Amino acid sequence: MNAGTADLLEARDLARSYTVRRGLLGRPTLVRAVDGVSLTVARGETLGLVGESGCGKSTTARLVLGIEPTDTGSVTFDGGAMPRSGTAAWAHLRRRMQMVYQDPLAALDRRLTVGVQIAEPLDIHRIGTAAEREERVAAVMAEVGLQPHHAARHPQSLSGGQRQRAVIARALVTNPELLVCDEPISALDVSIQALVLNLLGDLQERLKMGMLFVSHDLRAVRQISQRVAVMYLGRIVEEGDPDAVLHDPAHPYTQALVSAIPHPGKTTTRVILQGDPPNPANRPTGCAFHPRCPVATPTCRTQAPELKPRRSDGRRVACHVAHGEAAAARAPASLETC
Amino acid sequence: MLHYLLSRLLRAAVSIIMVVTFVFVVLRMSGDPAMVIMGADAPPEAIDAFRKAWGLDQPLWIQYFSFFEAIFSGELGRSMRDGRDVLSVVLERVPSTLALTVPAFLVNLVVGVPAGVYAALHRNSLIDRCVMVMAVTGFAVPSFILAMLLVLIFSVNLGWLPSAGQDSWLNAILPIATMGFGGAALLARFTRSAMLEVLGQPYIRTASAKGLPWSAVVWRHALQNAAIPTITIIGFMLGGLVAGAVVVESVFSWPGVGRLLVISVANRDLGVVQAIVLMIAITMVAANMIVDVLYGLVDPRMHGQARPARR
Amino acid sequence: MAFVEIQNLSVAFGRSPALRGINLAVERGEAVGLVGESGCGKSITWLAALGLLPSLATVRGSVRIDGTEILGAPKARLEPVRGGRIAMIFQDPAASLNPVHRIGRQIGEALGLHRGMTGERAKAEVIRLMDQVGIPDAKNRINAYPHELSGGQNQRVMIAMALAGQPELLVADEPTTALDVTIQAQILDLLTTLRRDTGMALVLISHDLGVVSETCSRIAVMYAGRIVEEAPSGQIFTHPNHPYTRGLMGALPPLSGARHRLVAIPGSVPEAAQMPQGCAFAPRCSAATGRCTEVDPVPLPLTQDHSAACIHARPYAQAGQPLHHHAATTRERAMQ
Ligand SMILES: Nc1ncnc2c1ncn2[C@@H]1O[C@H](COP(=O)(O)OP(=O)(O)OP(=O)(O)O)[C@@H](O)[C@H]1O
Ligand SMILES: Nc1ncnc2c1ncn2[C@@H]1O[C@H](COP(=O)(O)OP(=O)(O)OP(=O)(O)O)[C@@H](O)[C@H]1O
Ligand code: SF4
Ligand code: SF4
Ligand SMILES: [Mg+2]
Ligand SMILES: [Mg+2]
Numbered sequence: 001m002n003a004g005t006a007d008l009l010e011a012r013d014l015a016r017s018y019t020v021r022r023g024l025l026g027r028p029t030l031v032r033a034v035d036g037v038s039l040t041v042a043r044g045e046t047l048g049l050v051g052e053s054g055c056g057k058s059t060t061a062r063l064v065l066g067i068e069p070t071d072t073g074s075v076t077f078d079g080g081a082m083p084r085s086g087t088a089a090w091a092h093l094r095r096r097m098q099m100v101y102q103d104p105l106a107a108l109d110r111r112l113t114v115g116v117q118i119a120e121p122l123d124i125h126r127i128g129t130a131a132e133r134e135e136r137v138a139a140v141m142a143e144v145g146l147q148p149h150h151a152a153r154h155p156q157s158l159s160g161g162q163r164q165r166a167v168i169a170r171a172l173v174t175n176p177e178l179l180v181c182d183e184p185i186s187a188l189d190v191s192i193q194a195l196v197l198n199l200l201g202d203l204q205e206r207l208k209m210g211m212l213f214v215s216h217d218l219r220a221v222r223q224i225s226q227r228v229a230v231m232y233l234g235r236i237v238e239e240g241d242p243d244a245v246l247h248d249p250a251h252p253y254t255q256a257l258v259s260a261i262p263h264p265g266k267t268t269t270r271v272i273l274q275g276d277p278p279n280p281a282n283r284p285t286g287c288a289f290h291p292r293c294p295v296a297t298p299t300c301r302t303q304a305p306e307l308k309p310r311r312s313d314g315r316r317v318a319c320h321v322a323h324g325e326a327a328a329a330r331a332p333a334s335l336e337t338c
Numbered sequence: 339m340l341h342y343l344l345s346r347l348l349r350a351a352v353s354i355i356m357v358v359t360f361v362f363v364v365l366r367m368s369g370d371p372a373m374v375i376m377g378a379d380a381p382p383e384a385i386d387a388f389r390k391a392w393g394l395d396q397p398l399w400i401q402y403f404s405f406f407e408a409i410f411s412g413e414l415g416r417s418m419r420d421g422r423d424v425l426s427v428v429l430e431r432v433p434s435t436l437a438l439t440v441p442a443f444l445v446n447l448v449v450g451v452p453a454g455v456y457a458a459l460h461r462n463s464l465i466d467r468c469v470m471v472m473a474v475t476g477f478a479v480p481s482f483i484l485a486m487l488l489v490l491i492f493s494v495n496l497g498w499l500p501s502a503g504q505d506s507w508l509n510a511i512l513p514i515a516t517m518g519f520g521g522a523a524l525l526a527r528f529t530r531s532a533m534l535e536v537l538g539q540p541y542i543r544t545a546s547a548k549g550l551p552w553s554a555v556v557w558r559h560a561l562q563n564a565a566i567p568t569i570t571i572i573g574f575m576l577g578g579l580v581a582g583a584v585v586v587e588s589v590f591s592w593p594g595v596g597r598l599l600v601i602s603v604a605n606r607d608l609g610v611v612q613a614i615v616l617m618i619a620i621t622m623v624a625a626n627m628i629v630d631v632l633y634g635l636v637d638p639r640m641h642g643q644a645r646p647a648r649r
Numbered sequence: 650m651a652f653v654e655i656q657n658l659s660v661a662f663g664r665s666p667a668l669r670g671i672n673l674a675v676e677r678g679e680a681v682g683l684v685g686e687s688g689c690g691k692s693i694t695w696l697a698a699l700g701l702l703p704s705l706a707t708v709r710g711s712v713r714i715d716g717t718e719i720l721g722a723p724k725a726r727l728e729p730v731r732g733g734r735i736a737m738i739f740q741d742p743a744a745s746l747n748p749v750h751r752i753g754r755q756i757g758e759a760l761g762l763h764r765g766m767t768g769e770r771a772k773a774e775v776i777r778l779m780d781q782v783g784i785p786d787a788k789n790r791i792n793a794y795p796h797e798l799s800g801g802q803n804q805r806v807m808i809a810m811a812l813a814g815q816p817e818l819l820v821a822d823e824p825t826t827a828l829d830v831t832i833q834a835q836i837l838d839l840l841t842t843l844r845r846d847t848g849m850a851l852v853l854i855s856h857d858l859g860v861v862s863e864t865c866s867r868i869a870v871m872y873a874g875r876i877v878e879e880a881p882s883g884q885i886f887t888h889p890n891h892p893y894t895r896g897l898m899g900a901l902p903p904l905s906g907a908r909h910r911l912v913a914i915p916g917s918v919p920e921a922a923q924m925p926q927g928c929a930f931a932p933r934c935s936a937a938t939g940r941c942t943e944v945d946p947v948p949l950p951l952t953q954d955h956s957a958a959c960i961h962a963r964p965y966a967q968a969g970q971p972l973h974h975h976a977a978t979t980r981e982r983a984m985q
Contacts, residue, residue, distance in 0.1 A: 544746065
């Protein structure tokens with residue numbers, strides 16, 4: 001298809017707003033869920049996507065797979081433009097790109113057994129004979145730690161983690177080239193998390209699968225990703241090597257995020273974010289983080305910082321202070337801790 | 339919302355055009371009206387004159403376009419049988435048909451929905467089983483057989499009710515019962531399964547866990563959700579009412595639109611048949627639109643979207 | 650007497666047991682963490698206690714609240730308990746919210762039921778609750794439907810809904826899985842504050858060992874339908890005793906240092922219908938010996954407040970305390 005160097009997935013300037021109307025005649029307001037996100041995923045690479053709840057991660061995930069149309073921006077998959085959702089070309093591509101949805105119970109059909117649902121992508125794309133499909137389903141179930149007898153169960157009679165594994169198995173059954181995971185391990189105990197993370201890592205190596213890994217679990221993100229992007233209110237504010245971002249966060253939001261990671265057996269000092277969580281229907285001017293930013297400067301209120309490499313080490317970050325373009329109002333050391 | 343309504347309207351218009359075209363073609367392919375009406379042994383000049391008078395000598399596509407022109411000008415032509423205006427021939431039968439279909443539809447709703455809800459709430463109880471047996475019977479037995487059975491029991495054996503004609507309101511009871519039962523059975527079955535599906539949903543458990551009494555869980559949380567799939571089936575039924583009347587009116591010799599249709603088809607009275615089919619198509623499409631609007635009202639996920647393809 | 654006391658609770662679906670005798674007590678104002686293998690019965694325990702399981706489940710044992718039995722109690726006794734005395738936050742928030750009702754109404758319902766609030770007062774309280782759990786723009790968002798919210802926002806709606814009834818015990822089943830760590834920290838702080846201010850007890854079911862250790866004073870570890878280890882949260886991380894608990898700790902991905910392949914506990918949970926003889930963990934246990942497949946281990950005390958159900962667990966001395974003699978002697982007796 002394309003030269004081997006091209007990225008498997010390339011998204012440029014994605015934006016998506018929702019019109020929310022209160023009542024049938026109410027005044028419509030615009031919720032800007034995703035507001036100019038660009039990202040790439042290469043074959044065999046994982047991009048971790050983290051960020052505040054409600055900042056648009058799930059929306060981004062749906063946009064890059066074409067499950068939802070973008071308002072502006074474009075998506076390229078394996079060198080070709082992403083076809084419109086619902087078209088035959090798109091349906092055909094779905095075999096090569098799968099999604100693990102955030103809420104397993106809502107993503108599964110409660111009238112069908114999970115065995116049937118895991119086999120569904122194989123049936124839709126007519127892959128293999130009936131016997132081969134059965135064998136493939138059994139194999140993928142075992143890989144995610146489900147037992148054979150779970151296949152005959154309906155989603156509501158499985159535990160939360162068993163359901164989540166069913167959703168993962170369904171996404172993996174066609175050996176996709178691109179996997180978009182939205183909180184794929186949130187309902188799993190650490191031992192099974194380890195199993196699934198190892199499995200995903202192996203698949204990446206073996207099949208050169210590319211992954212967009214949305215998660216709040218920063219340990220898991222570090223474990224599986226080669227790059228991590230941090231989102232805040234519909235935009236990416238920092239991007240870089242996971243170790244670098246987690247150990248030396250450049251953006252003040254990332255700093256707060258990292259400081260809040262809980263550690264078993266320890267009580268940590270964390271930066272508690274002051275101020276109200278952001279409202280995507282009413283985006284603050286300038287840097288969207290400025291009402292809560294402990295080091296905000298007057299510039300921040302008026303000028304939106306651009307996501308660009310930092311001069312010192314090339315870390316991509318969108319913050320005036322991190323770029324040294326504005327002096328911090330207060331030293332970061334005076335971050336309020338508790 | 340406006341965009342939504344407009345797109346619905348456009349789709350409705352397209353469906354109606356397709357149905358009418360289909361009827362137009364089928365009617366013209368299945369026999370020569372001139373022959374049927376004038377009789378096969380009529381003199382050829384007479385038949386030719388008839389053809390000319392009705393435009394049947396024109397090429398098919400010209401007939402087709404003049405037909406549409408007629409529809410849009412509200413001028414549906416004259417009955418080939420007696421030369422009266424088609425529209426008035428059909429319209430004068432409409433009240434009779436409404437006298438059957440409206441009460442029958444009410445019976446469908448008033449019996450079918452509560453029976454289905456009750457059965458679902460008391461799953462596997464005696465009443466549930468009775469409802470299911472009735473529902474399966476009502477679904478499996480064609481309405482003309484049911485009609486005959488009712489006639490046999492209530493008119494022939496018991497002599498309580500008349501079996502044909504339109505002499506008093508008593509004549510309406512058996513036809514309404516026939517249509518009412520069939521629809522109620524169908525609706526009960528669908529309501530029951532929709533309700534069972536909803537009662538197993540996690541949000542029902544959430545409502546119980548809040549401490550809501552069971553009756554409030556059912557009224558406030560289950561019914562509205564169960565209404566979503568049920569509305570589809572009610573829409574189907576609404577659209578199918580006139581079509582259902584065709585069979586029932588024939589069996590009971592009820593002088594409604596349905597019977598007129600049967601007679602007109604037999605007589606190849608093209609104008610009348612086309613007018614009735616157009617009317618049936620419009621009711622079906624209108625029913626579908628009502629469903630779409632109701633959907634939007636009942637299911638907030640639909641605001642500004644098309645109805646989802648449900649598996 | 651503990652506030653809520655679960656004794657010998659067992660649940661079976663048909664012939665396969667899901668819970669095999671749970672004993673757990675929660676004191677007023679206490680925070681207990683419940684961790685364990687996915688599918689081991691954490692959610693079922695509390696669904697059973699509140700009578701929320703489907704009717705095909707057979708439930709045995711006893712669940713008392715302030716001494717009053719609620720297992721199998723009539724509706725009139727159960728309804729005020731649900732949401733009022735014991736509230737539950739469910740896993741899978743998006744599916745657990747009614748899709749056709751506005752979220753404000755769903756939260757407000759509990760206010761009307763348990764606190765007699767209606768109309769404007771209820772609305773103001775709903776907005777306060779939503780603010781409290783950090784949902785931005787609460788004034789407008791009360792009119793939103795669940796599908797218009799993100800996963801984490803729905804999860805916070807669930808939390809607000811559970812808090813609306815001012816429960817005496819909050820059972821939070823994975824309440825922060827869809828929240829980023831900063832909001833998670835805010836929510837956990839909120840729960841801790843409520844506990845301190847109102848004396849609300851908390852049962853926190855979570856896979857995140859960091860979360861439970863920061864929030865809870867006591868932790869119970871479950872495996873295959875039983876509690877296999879129970880200890881104050883400090884001790885469970887310094888002295889994990891049951892091999893399953895130790896396996897869990899070892900599987901945690903590190904935050905720093907070289908990335909290595911994670912160590913999952915080998916094998917999988919035995920199928921419920923075919924529990925092996927002896928210890929249920931034996932087929933996967935690296936410390937298993939011959940006796941493990943013969944004796945079904947019961948929880949035995951290791952220190953004053955640490956117990957484990959493993960025949961090879963040994964009492965240990967805690968800093969400042971001698972070896973727990975009582976523990977040692979009961980063990981000896983049990984071993985014979
Ligand atoms: N309706 C049911 N029918 C049969 N088995 C069931 C049913 N509901 C739950 N189970 C089984 O009971 C066991 C315990 O389920 P439970 O939901 O309590 O697990 P859990 O500990 O909460 O797990 P997770 O952390 O994955 O949510 C699981 O193995 C599950 O498959
Ligand atoms: N259908 C919709 N209508 C209106 N607003 C929506 C809709 N879907 C999402 N939103 C809003 O868009 C924003 C982004 O949502 P999204 O689900 O992408 O967040 P997220 O980053 O995945 O959050 P989380 O981590 O909580 O899952 C949220 O503020 C949400 O309320
Ligand atoms: S640009 Fe200003 S307000 Fe925004 S994060 Fe940087 S310092 Fe804070
Ligand atoms: S009793 Fe034996 S098998 Fe069970 S946990 Fe202890 S050592 Fe392992
Ligand atoms: Mg999300
Ligand atoms: Mg659970």
